[in-house]
Amino acid sequence: MPRFLPWLLAVGGALGLIAAFTLTVERIELLLDPGYTPSCSINPVLSCGSVMQTPQAAFFGFPNPLLGIGAFAVVVTTGAALLAGARFPRWWWAGLTAGAALGVVFVHYLIVQSLYSIGALCPYCMVVWAVTIPIFWYTLLATLDRFGGGARAVAARVSGYHAVPVVLWFLLVAGLALQRFWTYWSSLL
Template sequence: MIGNLQPAATFTRRENTPNIARMLPIVLTVGGTIGLAAAFLLTVERLNLAADPDYIPSCSINPVLSCGSIMKSDQAALFGFPNSLLGIFAFAVVTTTGTALWAGARFRPWFWHGLLAGSLAGVILVHWLIFQSLYRIQALCPYCMAVWAVTIPIFWYVTLHLISSAPTQSPGRSLITTAIKFHSTVPMLWGFAVLVLIIQRFWSYWATLL
């Protein structure tokens, strides 16, 4: 079974703080579910657009919030197929992991390192797509933004889960302790920074709505 799933009374290492232990399954389950739903809807819309070039996706709302512009771009199929297919697979794994943690399962360290590598790749891809959306395609996709919003906390909490098990005397332990203590601050500021970029980039349009 994936990750050598094993039943256990607890789902995190004993070194994890209660906050991280409590938040991890929530973030993975909720974030994974939202990401999976968004990726699925994007795939459906992309198939509809492929079948009918005149089709207007449900998430094409105005000149800025325009999924159609995103879907027709080369960036939407970075590896030769719709990026959303990657999202379906990745978020299915994340959701399954979160659900398993709720059930009291635990995973071996190699699984967590693999999940961290995958979430890191996801964060890098998401930020590349953010740049492309804002400064190259010059349009936003609501479903894509839902993926952006959940990928950041998923990566952050998986990272905290791993670093929280570092030996208490290890270098940088004080920084790790601070990161764990203010665990929700980083993803909030991270997301706020992306929001500021979105507002700034399309301010000329947002201003017309005021």
């Protein structure tokens, strides 16, 4: 397990939890007052208000941030427990990795929807994207290491370059956002 994983889970999970909670509060405010402008609606591109009012914002029939509140609470708790010296069984790591994998798949669905269907970026959502990717990656590596055999060999082989996939992943998402909204971004120069 990477030595910083407990900190990544605790801090990354806390950032995700705060973003999900804030989005939930903003969504409630918008429901109470349709004329409300959320704090994260900064300009035509960075506008969570327009994102919140789409069907994609409630993919399962309720606001997506409610999933984040539950999921990130588990991540924060796991990180805090690891920092306190807890050791979890392999089934816990398998479950955490499966949950993180579902989270990263869902986040990528929302990234594609934000870029190419909705046409706006939600700043709080982008915080969730930014923490979900490394949480998934490093949880996966820790789980592979725990399962031994070929899985451990894969984790060991990747460990020397562990940050490269995350950096490339971030660059790809940033590049897609830059390309998609290039007309807007270039008008600011």
